[in-house]
Amino acid sequence: MRHNPFILGGEEIPRGTQRRVEIELPSFYGTPTSLTAYVIRGKKAGPTVFISAAIHGDELNGIEIIRRLRQLHLLTKLKGTLILVPIVNIYGAINLSRYLPDRRDLNRSFPGHSKGALASRLAKTFFDEIVSQCDLGIDLHTASIHKDNLPQVRTNIDNEYTLRLAYAFEAPVILHSELRDGSLRAVAQDKGIPILLYEAGEALRLDEKSIKIGVKGIINVLRANEMLPVRVKKSSRIKPVLTKTSKWIRAHESGMIQTIKQLGDVVEEGDIIARIHSLFDDQSYEVAAPFDGIIIGKTQIPLIHEGDAAFHIAALKDIQIAEERMEPFHQDETLMEIPMVDERIV
The missing domain is CATH 2.40.50.100 (RNA polymerase II/Efflux pump adaptor protein, barrel-sandwich hybrid domain)
Structure with missing residues (x-):
């Protein structure tokens, strides 16, 4: 659990407040570029969790999941801190591309380097500024171009904590996923930060069912992590x-x-x-x-x-x-x- 003061992008964010923070990134062919993060801090102490989307720039479902999540009044009852990053790979998203302009895959570029190529610099900024401050992450993905994925959570099922949260998410399938060198999940695990990966739908398309499952799944995980109040009336639960x-x-x-x-x-x-x-x-x-x-x-x-x-x-x-x-x-x-x-x- 992280403690005060909480600083993001050089800005201190007190408990009980919400902020949009712009973190400077390398310019895009001379155009100033930033990483946008929405920070929601509850009045009470609790875990710090990030939700990220579009590490691959053509994966749009996660962007819409985060947009809808931000509008939920329920988040006013949050305990702890939630960091929402709707577009990590802004360079790829601008071009509707999975990759960065140099064709590098951001999710094979972690932990990154401040003097490396564009993907490496972006990876380092995102990891150092956001991921390293968190106790847990949920990373939102779709299938690669011209493929479609059933909504599923991928994680290390040998870890009791992440398996419990994966069940709480209530996607149709939980798949044990091995770590890949240079991936966000691999580097985060080395730093003791577990990540759930949500895969659903197609690149460059929005899928309503995948989006609904994603929004509800994140709320379920926050509840299971004792960051949101539980429901009085238990609804029917989906067992993945x-x-x-x-x-x-x-x-x-x-x-x-x-x-x-x-x-x-x-x-x-x-x-x-x-x-x-x-x-x-x-x-x-x-x-x-x-x-x-x-x-x-x-x-x-x-x-x-x-x-x-x-x-x-x-x-x-x-x-x-x-x-x-x-x-x-x-x-x-x-x-x-x-x-x-x-x-x-x-």
Whole structure:
């Protein structure tokens, strides 16, 4: 837990106040550029948590999640400090690009260096100014371009604290995720700062269901972290599907892909999940599930080449339980509703 004084971007922010802070970044071809952060400080002491989006500049769902989150009156009852960063990679967002102008991936550039390339400098500023001040982070992502992800939380499920918060989030799936060199999550973990990664939807698109699950999930995590009051009336809870391993299924032929199974579908080993039709003759090829699992990602481009990633499947041990837990995601959007302003809380 962090203590007073709380300083961000050289500005001291007292308890019980809200501020928009602009942190100077390297100029964009001579144009002054800054990292925008919204700081909400409760009157009472508590953990410091950051919520970040658009580390990849074309991942837009997280930007909208943070916009809606900022408007919730419920945050006036916050205990501790919340830092909201709607666009980390402002350079990529300007160009609707996943990467920075030099084609570097910001999420492979941490912890960064003050005299490094643009990605390295941005990584260092974001980490030093914001991440290093926090006890927990939630990083919002989508699939890469031309792919779609089922809403899911990725974290280290061997960590009891992050696993408890991942369950609290109530996304359909929790996936154990190994750390990658240079990623925000890897460097933060080395510094003792756990991070939940929320993956949902497509790049350059807004998906309403993914956004609603994301907003509600963040509120759930803040409640589980004792930063927001609990609800008097318990709502129906979604119990996520927990999975430890996943694999991208790649096309073994080229052609036009006809998908049969969709995101969130539970499949058994041998189930036909797609057919690939040859472009130059009448041949068709079946794509089968190699193991029991749930589809958590898929390509959105009908034209596919041999070796392309087509479906991302998370492995399951119990299909029946998974099917039962996926029913709310497929059928009941009311379970994604966020608390209203006048909701009774204690």
